[in-house]
Amino acid sequence: MDAKERIARRVALEVKPNTLVNLGIGMPTMVANFLPADVHVFFQSENGVVGMGARPPEGFEDPNLTDAGGGFVSAVPGAASIDSAMSFGLIRGGHLDMTVLGGLQVDEQGRLANWMVPGKMVPGMGGAMDLVSGAKRVIVAMAHTAKGKPKIVPECTLPLTSLRRVSLVVTELAVIEPTDNGLVLREKAEGVTTDEIVAATTAKLIITDDVAEMTLAA
Amino acid sequence: MKTPTRMAEAVDLIPDGASLLFGGFMGVGSPHRLFAALAQAGKKNLTIIGNDGALPDHGVGKLITAGAVSRAIVSHIGLNPELQQKMIAGEIEVELVPQGTLAERIRAGGFGLGGVLTATGLGTPVEDGKQTVEVDGKTFLLEKPIRADFALVHAQYADYVGNLQYSLTAHNFNPVIAMAADCVIVEAHEIVPVGVIPPDNVKTPGILVDHILERAA
Numbered sequence: 001m002d003a004k005e006r007i008a009r010r011v012a013l014e015v016k017p018n019t020l021v022n023l024g025i026g027m028p029t030m031v032a033n034f035l036p037a038d039v040h041v042f043f044q045s046e047n048g049v050v051g052m053g054a055r056p057p058e059g060f061e062d063p064n065l066t067d068a069g070g071g072f073v074s075a076v077p078g079a080a081s082i083d084s085a086m087s088f089g090l091i092r093g094g095h096l097d098m099t100v101l102g103g104l105q106v107d108e109q110g111r112l113a114n115w116m117v118p119g120k121m122v123p124g125m126g127g128a129m130d131l132v133s134g135a136k137r138v139i140v141a142m143a144h145t146a147k148g149k150p151k152i153v154p155e156c157t158l159p160l161t162s163l164r165r166v167s168l169v170v171t172e173l174a175v176i177e178p179t180d181n182g183l184v185l186r187e188k189a190e191g192v193t194t195d196e197i198v199a200a201t202t203a204k205l206i207i208t209d210d211v212a213e214m215t216l217a218a
Numbered sequence: 219m220k221t222p223t224r225m226a227e228a229v230d231l232i233p234d235g236a237s238l239l240f241g242g243f244m245g246v247g248s249p250h251r252l253f254a255a256l257a258q259a260g261k262k263n264l265t266i267i268g269n270d271g272a273l274p275d276h277g278v279g280k281l282i283t284a285g286a287v288s289r290a291i292v293s294h295i296g297l298n299p300e301l302q303q304k305m306i307a308g309e310i311e312v313e314l315v316p317q318g319t320l321a322e323r324i325r326a327g328g329f330g331l332g333g334v335l336t337a338t339g340l341g342t343p344v345e346d347g348k349q350t351v352e353v354d355g356k357t358f359l360l361e362k363p364i365r366a367d368f369a370l371v372h373a374q375y376a377d378y379v380g381n382l383q384y385s386l387t388a389h390n391f392n393p394v395i396a397m398a399a400d401c402v403i404v405e406a407h408e409i410v411p412v413g414v415i416p417p418d419n420v421k422t423p424g425i426l427v428d429h430i431l432e433r434a435a
Contacts, residue, residue: 046317047243047269048387063246064374064388070244070297075386083389083421084243084269085325088318092336111341122305122314123296124270125344130318133338163341 003172006189007141009034010170011100012217014139019097020044020090022131025069028100028141034217042078044096046087046127051079068127088127092134099135101128103142103169105156108203110165110178112140113158125161132162144171150202152176152183173197175214182206187214219378219412220424222432228252228403229259231429236261237366239324239395240268244297245277247388249372249405251434253277257284265289267324267366269317269391271298282310291364293317316344319361321394327363328397334361369399373422375415376406380424383415396422403429 001009008030015021015035022044023029032043032054043052045067052067053074061072075081082090090096105113112132115125132138145151152169169176174197175187184206188197190213198205229252232238242248256264257280264287271292272279281287282301291313295301304310315323322334335358339345349360371392374385382404384392396402404427 045387047246048389062386064385066244066246066387068243070246081384081386081389083384083393084317084321084391085394088321092318092338122302124292124294124314125316125342126270126294126296127317129316129342129344130338133336133340134318160342162338164337 003143004030006172006216007170009216010175010214011139011141013215014137014168015039015041015098017041020050020095022046022091022096022099022135024099024101025067026102028102031100031141036217044087044090045073046091046131048082048084048087049073049075049079050082050090051076053079088130091127091130094134094136096135098137098139099131100139100141101131103140104151105158106140106152106166106169106178107156108154108182110183111156111163112138112161112166113156114161116159118159128161132166133164137168138164138166140166140169142169142171144173144200150200152201152203154203173200176205184208185211187212189214220380220427220430222409223403223429224432225251225255228429228431229255231401231403232256232261232368234262235264236368237265237267239366239369239391239399240266240278241370241372241390241392241395242272242277243269243387243390245272245279247372247384247390247392248272248277249370249403250277252370252403252405252431253280257281257286260284261286263288265291265366267291267364268395269320270294271301273297274300291315291320293320319344321391323361323364324391324394324398327365328394331363333363335359336361364398366399367401369395369402371396371402371404371422373404373406375408375410376404376427376430377410377412377415377424379412380404380427380430381415381420382406382422382427383419384421389421393421396426401428402426403431405431409433
């Protein structure tokens, strides 16, 4: 199992039945592949659908039905199409139960930076700032380090996505929960030691005696 | 009843320097024929306001590739490297706006509101130069309304009154921008007789629409 799959399988356990969930483009999208069969949720795609389904087989694509990355998707029975104002009303208005996004940095205050690297990458924030500011739960799904460089840092050096503290950070090494007191190490992946996690993290981690082993969705 | 407008007439309506709200999300739900005609007409100095920069030479990217755009107010330019290059070269001034804030600023413009209070953007570069407002102990950013000279709308169906019905994720910004421009031009996938779109399915009432483009030749 590669790092991305491990992260997606762990995040899948955070998805609660009968909720509205928004998965970011890229690795977060993989989470949908690992939901238990009895967990029914509606996936929102912020470009305008509640009840997004998998990419249809070739020849069955609808040019008017895509995800936020422009890829073809389907609509599940019970789906609804909405415009951008309503879509972001769902996000900002407290109707979106959970969003899963990638990250460039998370800091000790649980703040996320994930939309630009000044001078290098300026794609625009798209819906990320609204999602992080508005969703009931914000899960960051990201590699623990980037080319060996820690991404969980004392203070974000990249421009923030939101002041809002994220709910949970899931990496291939650990599950970390930002709290009032700081970043708490909740789980470590199978075969990974606390020392290895600390070595790959420049932010201060609160480590208790009962750090669990990371469980994964089947 | 409206008589469909010829593409050449619609192109003539839009002067150099005009501001254009446009529908589309990565080109899905965009008025593609109109973009192509405007690009071909050699328009200059346009301000484009919409979700994203689409792709090079696709969707609103056709106007960018053709050098017709001097200013863009969008939430995402990541899939259009040409727009990024023109931004870095100083040929196009780009204002990046969070997607939900952009929708709501345009909605405010079209709904006669003085602005939007949102927590989105607080503590980020989006806050720079903007006023914050405290309401019941919570801090919000004041985001100003947006209107434009023209709205370039794509709809699935238009009838001859101008009533519009949209399809799936091709709604996106279209119903919002149809409220917020001095002149609303619609490119419909199909023009249908009055009555074919039942009132319950009309998302944009025809009274908002100034021009329905003639069907493709």
